[in-house]
Amino acid sequence: MSVVDAGPQGPIAYTPAVPSSASSPLLQAVDLRLVLGGRTVLDALSLTAQTGRITALLGPNGAGKTTFIRCCTGILDPDEGDVRIAGGSVRAAVAAGRVGVMPQESGAWSGIRPLEMLHHLAGLHASPLPVDALAERLGLHDFARTPYRRLSGGQKQAVNLAGALVGRPELVFLDEPTSGMDPHTRRAVWGLLRELRDSGVTVLLTTHAMGEAEQLADQVHIVDAGRISISGTVAELASEGADLEEVFLRHTTARIRP
Numbered sequence: 001m002s003v004v005d006a007g008p009q010g011p012i013a014y015t016p017a018v019p020s021s022a023s024s025p026l027l028q029a030v031d032l033r034l035v036l037g038g039r040t041v042l043d044a045l046s047l048t049a050q051t052g053r054i055t056a057l058l059g060p061n062g063a064g065k066t067t068f069i070r071c072c073t074g075i076l077d078p079d080e081g082d083v084r085i086a087g088g089s090v091r092a093a094v095a096a097g098r099v100g101v102m103p104q105e106s107g108a109w110s111g112i113r114p115l116e117m118l119h120h121l122a123g124l125h126a127s128p129l130p131v132d133a134l135a136e137r138l139g140l141h142d143f144a145r146t147p148y149r150r151l152s153g154g155q156k157q158a159v160n161l162a163g164a165l166v167g168r169p170e171l172v173f174l175d176e177p178t179s180g181m182d183p184h185t186r187r188a189v190w191g192l193l194r195e196l197r198d199s200g201v202t203v204l205l206t207t208h209a210m211g212e213a214e215q216l217a218d219q220v221h222i223v224d225a226g227r228i229s230i231s232g233t234v235a236e237l238a239s240e241g242a243d244l245e246e247v248f249l250r251h252t253t254a255r256i257r258p
């Protein structure tokens with residue numbers, strides 16, 4: 001077992017609620033197709049996320065990253081293809097508390113205060129993380145009494161991240177987790193995500209910050225127009241003789257001409 005340091009309150013022992021087998025990919029999406037509003041949003045998209053690794057999904061605006069996460073968390077059903085989590089269905093994994101999700105926009109009730117929200121979410125899980133220690137780790141006590149609607153963008157992100165983790169999931173989807181965060185907070189979150197990985201948690205995140213993917217990702221998938229354009233480790237992708245941003249630009253389609 002490894003540990004998430006909670007700062008002055010002491011460590012949080014982070015063992016996923018359901019330990020996963022390290023021998024296979026925890027998440028397997030095969031040939032997903034989905035049409036929304038007459039537009040093909042996912043187009044034969046297949047990818048895996050290995051157990052206890054950080055997988056980054058990169059892609060232009062509108063490429064289908066959030067839609068993919070919605071298919072992996074039971075919010076949307078693909079028209080074709082299948083998502084398996086630990087070999088079972090998405091719904092079974094979600095019902096068993098194996099999955100955490102930090103959406104780009106949370107549906108948090110606007111008047112709720114951060115710690116109230118976390119205590120509420122913790123109450124939905126069998127063995128949640130200690131709320132105070134998690135809040136301490138993410139600096140939530142500084143604005144613990146502020147209603148959600150009055151939080152800054154970065155503060156909302158921190159609360160949403162805590163909400164994704166409080167149930168001690170073994171698979172966490174983070175949709176642009178550090179967008180709007182200052183560099184101090186961003187680096188603290190990177191440290192936390194590395195500790196989660198070291199504890200065996202599987203993380204799939206989206207980001208538009210190439211440096212974030214370079215810092216964190218064990219595996220990168222670049223998606224363009226609903227399909228995987230290229231995948232590999234950062235080192236494998238950079239072996240094309242370019243940095244990750246250059247690889248991204250080469251393998252995706254510009255929506256707007258510079």
Ligand SMILES: Nc1ncnc2c1ncn2[C@@H]1O[C@H](COP(=O)(O)OP(=O)(O)OP(=O)(O)O)[C@@H](O)[C@H]1O
Pocket residue numbers: 036037039041059060061062063064065066067068
């Ligand atoms: N419910 C819906 N009905 C119709 N179109 C939708 C729906 N949800 C998403 N889309 C469309 O699907 C496409 C992909 O959206 P998605 O949010 O998955 O992109 P994304 O890769 O996460 O983009 P970003 O990087 O900007 O967050 C967009 O063109 C979007 O307008």
